[in-house]
Amino acid sequence: MTVLSPLIDHFNYFIIIFLMVSGLYIVVARGNMIKKLVGLMLFQTSVYLLYLSPGKILGGTPPIIDENFQVYSNPLPHVLILTAIVVGVATLALGLALVLRIHEAYGTIEEDEIFAAGDEDK
């Protein structure tokens, strides 16, 4: 039990790290540009969770002032991540737009095929 207890106590962080690494793996391992973007977003989202997790305080209520409650969850991470989500959405939108333009120019969104075509041009 003692071996497992750190795992159970911090299970949220293990999930976050799993998501983070799998996202990064997709970015590196996949040649399809859309799939790369999916991996990138998975990676980013896991970081959002990393921020939100420590903001939750056990037994804490939403941060609204009320004399019956003294323990509040930390609202600041939520505000920060709201900003980060906006940035993430903008990045994704721009990434997809670029992929569309690449598809128009090359007729494919597989990196291998584009680079193979690029070599022939030279």
Place this chain on the structure above:
Amino acid sequence: MISSNLPALQVVLPLLGAVLAALVRRGPIAWLIALVVSWTMPAIAFALLRQVLTEPDGVVSYALGGWTPPLGIEYRVDLVSAYILILVSVMGALVISYAPRSVASEIAPERQAWFYTMYLLCMAGLLGIAITGDAFNAFVFLEVSSLSTYVLIALGHDSRAVLSAYQYLIVGTIGATFYVLGVGLLYVMTGSLNLADIAGRIGDIENIRPLLAALAFITVGISLKVALFPVHLWLPNAYAFAPSVVTAFLASTATKVALYLLLLSVAAMIVASVVAVFQANIKRMLAYSSVAQIGYITLGIALITQTGLTGGIVHIFNHAVMKATLFMAVGCIVFRTGVVRIEDLAGIGRRMPLTMGAFVIAGLGLIGVPGTVGFVSKYFLVAGALEKGWWWLAAIIVISSLIAVVYVGRVIEVAWFREPTAAIKDAGKPPLEMLAFTCILAAAIVVLGFDTELTAGIAARAAEVLLAGMT
């Protein structure tokens, strides 16, 4: 009223200008807006420097929206950030003055207003990074400048420009996310996002392992952004296929601003210099040379002595001036001939003597010939290395400079000592304003090479501030 709100105006004006430029949708008017805003920026930056110099503690602090730091977002101008603000705003103003014809020849008319919109957004982001005292706010500005940079690169007329922009987007986003990750860990450990506040609280932390992880993430993230060796691969492609004006601006400012946040590169200097020698495309050659030059800057920072740090900081400025000149000269050549292969530039020096003259001066600066700004920074770097007794390091700086002789010399040989080809003979003179701003920067290389008070003087004081903050 205005003077007390200068820190906010420094960022808000380009943001508003970007919106205006997007709304008018007409290229020439958008350029006028960008021009006015860009020339206001150095005025504000110099006014801020004056305020910093008159403040007793040398810091101008501005509480954004009236929320007092560390709870609210703080804009904080000290000598170092004032230096970066001046660098970015002056370069931004010079490049935009040079831009319109080069932009007109490389970007479709209906897209030109977007170009100026993105240019202003990029500037707002870069200035924001330099001025903010809040770690998360810095991330937001980092992404503002990055996203607009991806668009600027994608505006290049070559279809490979879009591909480079996509690759840069992937790497840049990973870098930025690493940075947020590090900031998140710092926040969890210290409970603060204000950089000065974090620095004050960091000493109280007993368990330093998360702290080291945070710093590792931040360092790797920013290294990706500034194209530090060995994670530099995105940079040469992005520079080669972007519009000329974009390259001139980014090469001189963007990678430097991220370095400001970072504050190994012996390998970078040598390897990137050697790779530069073997490039056929002149823009790629200059881009690899940038990777090497950024190596000098980090080298200066890594020395952590007064002299070394001065060399690193002064080289941030000097490299910006030299690279902007080189890329602007190349921009003039591309504008008239459309040629980017070094072999095809035969005899261009006889056809465009002023443009290539500027190129030669800046090239000599890269090598570090006395009388140019390049010599000033190399002098400080070598002196810094010798102070520590690291003879081998001084030798490596000299060797890497000698490699610069090879790649700059190759261009000079082709441009001046070969018979012009038919295509070159028919090329017209570059437009006056493009030529004029290229020559002004070339002149600055020589003038600042002799008069080191402005650059090295401020850099030395900035180095003092930084070293005092560390101990």
